[in-house]
Amino acid sequence: xxxxxxxxxxxxxxxxxxxxxxxxxxxxxxxxxxxxxxxxxxxxxxxxxxxxxxxxxxxxxxxxxxxxxxxxxxxxxxxxxxxxxxxxxxxxxxxxxxxxxxxxxxxxxxxxxxxxxxxxxxxxxxxxxxxxxxxxxxxxxxxxxxxxxxxxxxxxxxxxxxxxxxxxxxxxxxxxxxxxxxxxxxxxxxxxxxxxxxxxxxxxxxxxxxxxxxxxxx
Ligand code: BG6
Ligand code: MG
Numbered sequence: 001x002x003x004x005x006x007x008x009x010x011x012x013x014x015x016x017x018x019x020x021x022x023x024x025x026x027x028x029x030x031x032x033x034x035x036x037x038x039x040x041x042x043x044x045x046x047x048x049x050x051x052x053x054x055x056x057x058x059x060x061x062x063x064x065x066x067x068x069x070x071x072x073x074x075x076x077x078x079x080x081x082x083x084x085x086x087x088x089x090x091x092x093x094x095x096x097x098x099x100x101x102x103x104x105x106x107x108x109x110x111x112x113x114x115x116x117x118x119x120x121x122x123x124x125x126x127x128x129x130x131x132x133x134x135x136x137x138x139x140x141x142x143x144x145x146x147x148x149x150x151x152x153x154x155x156x157x158x159x160x161x162x163x164x165x166x167x168x169x170x171x172x173x174x175x176x177x178x179x180x181x182x183x184x185x186x187x188x189x190x191x192x193x194x195x196x197x198x199x200x201x202x203x204x205x206x207x208x209x210x211x212x213x214x215x216x217x218x
Contacts, residue, residue, distance in 0.1 A: 002216055002217060003108060003109060003160075003164075004109065004166060004215065004216055005108075005111060005154065005158045005160035005164055006103055006109060006110055006111065006165075006166050006168070007112070007113040007151055007155075007165055007166065007167045007168070008111070008112055009113060009167070009170060009171065010112060010114035010123070010137075011045075011046075011170075012045060012188070012189070013093070013096075013168050013169065013188050014096050014123075014126070015087070015092060015093060015122060015126055016093055017083075017084060017087075017091075017122065018045060018170065020080055020083035021044070021045075021080060023083065024076050024077075024083060025041075025052060025056065025076060026041075027079065028079070029056050029060075032062060032072070033060075034056060034059070034060040036059055040059060042193055043055060043173075044056075045170060045171035045172070045174075046145045046146075046169065046170075046171025046172070046177075047144060047145065048115050048138060048144035049076070049077065049138070050073065050144075051144050053069065053076070077117075077118075081118065084118065084122060087122065087125040087126065088125060088126070089127055092126050092128070093204065094203060094204060094205045095205045095207070097128075098209075099204050099207065099212065100128065100131055102209055108216060109158040110131055111132060111133055111134040111135070111136065111154040111157065112132055112134070112135045112136060112137065112154070113150045113151045113154045113167065113174075114137045114138065115150065116137055116138050117137060117138040119135065119137035120135065120137065123135070133157075134153075134157035134158055136150050136151075136154045137150075141153065144173075145173040145174050146174075146176035146177045146180065147177060147180075148177045148178070148180045148181035148183075150177070151165065151177055151178055151181045151183060155181070155183075162181050163183070165178075165181070165183040165184065166186060166215050167181075167183050167184065167185050167186065168188055169185065169186070169187060169188065169194070169197070170187070170188045170189045170194070172194065175187055175194055175196050175197045176196060178197075179196060179198075184198055185197045185199070186198065186199045186200075186201065186215075187199065187200040187201070188201055188202075188203060189202065189203075190202070199211075
C-alpha cells in the first residue's frame with residue numbers, strides 16, 4: 001500500500017488564525033507608530049515570531065534594544081492568545097474535516113508542520129490532535145520557514161522520503177520551504193501570491209477527493 005506523508009501547515013490552512021496574527025501584529029506595529037499593508041502581511045505569513053518582528057522593524061527603519069524587542073514579542077503573543085482563547089471546532093476552515101477524514105480512511109500519514117509555538121493548544125481547541133501521526137511546530141525547530149527544517153522533521157518522524165511528502169501551505173515562505181525540501185507543494189489561497197506552488201487551490205472546498213487520490217497514487 002502506498003503511504004504518503006501529508007504535511008499540513010496550521011495557521012490559514014487548518015484554522016482561520018492568520019487573521020488573528022495579522023491583527024495582533026498590526027496593533028503592536030501601530031502602537032510603535034508603524035503601519036504595514038495587507039501585501040506586506042503576506043511576507044509575515046509562515047514566518048516565525050522573531051523574524052516577523054524583525055521584518056516589521058526593517059520596513060519602518062526602527063530598531064529596538066534586546067529587552068524591548070523581547071517585550072514586544074511577548075506583548076504580541078499575549079494579544080494573539082487572547083484572540084484564540086475562545087476558539088472552538090467552528091473555526092476549522094471549510095472542508096478541512098473532509099480532507100482529514102479522507103486521508104485517515106486511506107491510512108495516509110497526517111502530520112503538522114507549523115512555525116507556531118501555539119500550535120498544540122490550537123489543535124486541542126479544534127479537537128483534531130488525535131488525527132496526527134506527528135506534530136512538528138515552532139518549539140521543535142531552530143530554523144524558520146523558508147528553511148525546510150520543520151517539514152523535514154515531519155518526514156523523519158514518519159520515516160517518509162521527501163519525494164513522498166505533500167505540503168499544504170498558505171504562505172510564500174512555506175511553499176518555498178516545501179520546494180526546497182523536494183516535496184510536493186500545494187498552495188491553499190490566492191494562486192497569484194502562491195505561484196511558486198506546484199498545485200494551487202483557493203481552499204479545501206475546491207479540492208476534490210479525486211485530487212487527493214491522485215496525490216496518494218503519484
Ligand atoms: C505561523 C504564522 O504559522 O506561525 C505566522 O503564519 C506566525 O504568522 C508564526 O508568526 C509563529 O507563530 P507564534 O504563534 O509562535 O507566534
Ligand atoms: Mg500558514
